[in-house]
Amino acid sequence: MKAHDAMYIGGQWRPAVGQDTIAVVNPADEQVIGHVPAGTAEDVDAAVRAARDAFPGWAATAPAERAARIAALRDVLVARKDEIAETVTAELGAPLGFSQAVHAGVPILVAGSYAELAATYSFEEKVGNSTVFLEPVGVVGAITPWNYPLHQIVAKVAPALAAGCTVVLKPAEDTPLTAQLFAEAVEEAGIPAGVFNLVTGLGPVAGQALAEHEGVDLVSFTGSTAVGKQIGATAGAAVKRVALELGGKSANVILPSADLAKAVNVGVANVMGNSGQTCSAWTRMLVHEDQYDEAVALAAAAVAKYTVGERVGPLVNAKQQARVRGYIEKGVEEGARLVAGGPDAPLDTGYYVAPTVFADVTPDMTIAREEIFGPVVSILKYADEDEALRIANGTVYGLAGAVWAADDAQAVAFARRMDTGQVDINGGRFNPLAPFGGYKQSGVGRELGSHGLSEYLQTKSLQF
Ligand code: NAP
Numbered sequence: 001m002k003a004h005d006a007m008y009i010g011g012q013w014r015p016a017v018g019q020d021t022i023a024v025v026n027p028a029d030e031q032v033i034g035h036v037p038a039g040t041a042e043d044v045d046a047a048v049r050a051a052r053d054a055f056p057g058w059a060a061t062a063p064a065e066r067a068a069r070i071a072a073l074r075d076v077l078v079a080r081k082d083e084i085a086e087t088v089t090a091e092l093g094a095p096l097g098f099s100q101a102v103h104a105g106v107p108i109l110v111a112g113s114y115a116e117l118a119a120t121y122s123f124e125e126k127v128g129n130s131t132v133f134l135e136p137v138g139v140v141g142a143i144t145p146w147n148y149p150l151h152q153i154v155a156k157v158a159p160a161l162a163a164g165c166t167v168v169l170k171p172a173e174d175t176p177l178t179a180q181l182f183a184e185a186v187e188e189a190g191i192p193a194g195v196f197n198l199v200t201g202l203g204p205v206a207g208q209a210l211a212e213h214e215g216v217d218l219v220s221f222t223g224s225t226a227v228g229k230q231i232g233a234t235a236g237a238a239v240k241r242v243a244l245e246l247g248g249k250s251a252n253v254i255l256p257s258a259d260l261a262k263a264v265n266v267g268v269a270n271v272m273g274n275s276g277q278t279c280s281a282w283t284r285m286l287v288h289e290d291q292y293d294e295a296v297a298l299a300a301a302a303v304a305k306y307t308v309g310e311r312v313g314p315l316v317n318a319k320q321q322a323r324v325r326g327y328i329e330k331g332v333e334e335g336a337r338l339v340a341g342g343p344d345a346p347l348d349t350g351y352y353v354a355p356t357v358f359a360d361v362t363p364d365m366t367i368a369r370e371e372i373f374g375p376v377v378s379i380l381k382y383a384d385e386d387e388a389l390r391i392a393n394g395t396v397y398g399l400a401g402a403v404w405a406a407d408d409a410q411a412v413a414f415a416r417r418m419d420t421g422q423v424d425i426n427g428g429r430f431n432p433l434a435p436f437g438g439y440k441q442s443g444v445g446r447e448l449g450s451h452g453l454s455e456y457l458q459t460k461s462l463q464f
Pocket residue numbers: 143144145146147170171172173174201202203204205206207208211222223224225227228230231245246247248278279320371372373
């Protein structure tokens with residue numbers, strides 16, 4: 001993938017208004033791999049105007065035709081799977097196998113699910129003497145992070161297009177090449193000019209201009225809670241729709257009847273994948289006091305298999321590396337016990353952090369409350385189910401979680417008491433149709449499946 005020195009606006013690659021660029025760095029070797037334009041408010045304005053112009057035509061396009069174009073987009077993502085995986089690995093640092101299976105694989109599933117939903121969804125319903133039409137909201141401003149660079153784009157763009165909305169995307173500054181590749185795929189899929197537009201740039205410049213633009217009807221944001229609060233406030237002041245997918249501090253609750261070794265191993269793998277840069281990662285492992293020492297030993301053994309530079313990639317940039325190392329230092333300072341890893345950088349080059357396990361973590365510690373966004377597992381102890389629930393629910397977040405027990409029914413009973421949006425029962429399996437999103441400060445709204453599609457629709461009722 002060769003970087004474009006242009007924005008994709010109105011179906012064309014156009015030079016940016018300004019001269020500034022963003023250097024894209026490979027976090028594994030710290031080398032610059034390309035430059036993209038740093039868009040300004042003027043570029044955002046041009047993109048929003050292109051999206052507005054394209055909106056009436058796309059909204060009036062039959063759902064079956066929109067479905068066909070999304071299916072074509074899915075097919076391009078399939079054809080360019082290897083290039084996608086290589087691009088994500090180059091700019092995010094994920095091991096190639098993980099990029100192939102997850103970063104390239106999941107967006108194909110999600111795009112496919114929206115091709116099907118666009119064709120089958122009922123955009124019209126009868127309620128008594130009324131007909132209710134589900135109509136597209138309008139122009140969507142999508143702002144995405146770097147941690148799952150293509151998935152987060154597709155999880156917004158595919159349902160928006162299925163609904164009949166048009167989109168302006170501002171991707172993360174760290175992973176713009178994946179976004180440019182996606183724009184190429186949109187073009188190749190024959191999606192009409194202006195339906196999807198890309199403006200690369202910095203969050204506080206291009207991102208903010210997009211969130212504030214009066215031609216944007218809905219802002220869909222994924223990223224940090226701090227920026228999400230700001231975007232929510234901006235959208236609220238303008239009475240604009242907003243969807244927020246924010247941080248998490250999810251619990252992996254291992255009940256005493258569970259298969260302890262399996263629960264610990266899957267739990268560690270869940271955090272180590274993507275170097276811990278997963279908003280839904282189960283970063284707090286909750287273990288009964290009678291099984292605590294055994295679980296800690298199992299976790300230390302499990303994490304030893306995650307060789308840095310092979311199974312675990314670097315963090316996305318130097319700032320995230322420093323931030324995560326700072327959290328590890330804080331954990332030690334506050335009295336948690338290191339059983340694997342630690343704050344020292346494991347390699348001289350690349351933004352790596354050692355896979356780390358903390359035992360004797362208590363719910364009041366910083367590492368048990370704040371999102372670390374790195375390969376760090378904290379193991380907490382509980383005496384009974386009520387205490388486990390108090391700990392699980394005891395953060396400002398509520399994005400995901402896991403419960404393990406001898407039988408699903410026992411795990412389900414516990415999961416129903418958790419203040420969180422998505423729970424995996426005894427390991428679970430990824431479902432691209434399952435609604436994903438947060439309780440509490442983890443966000444507003446849902447992505448994926450029909451729940452994700454409805455975020456991009458507004459209702460009109462006609463009475464007869
Ligand atoms: P972030 O700043 O929230 O980035 C998310 C997106 O918002 C990026 O496209 C960013 O652009 C943009 N943005 C930043 N400031 C903005 C503003 N004022 N107005 C509009 N858009 C703006 O997240 P980050 O700095 O990359 O990461 C910081 C922390 O956020 C992480 O350590 C992690 O805890 C959390 N995070 C969570 C998720 C998640 O999936 N929930 C994803 C990523 C990060 P730039 O790329 O130019 O900053």
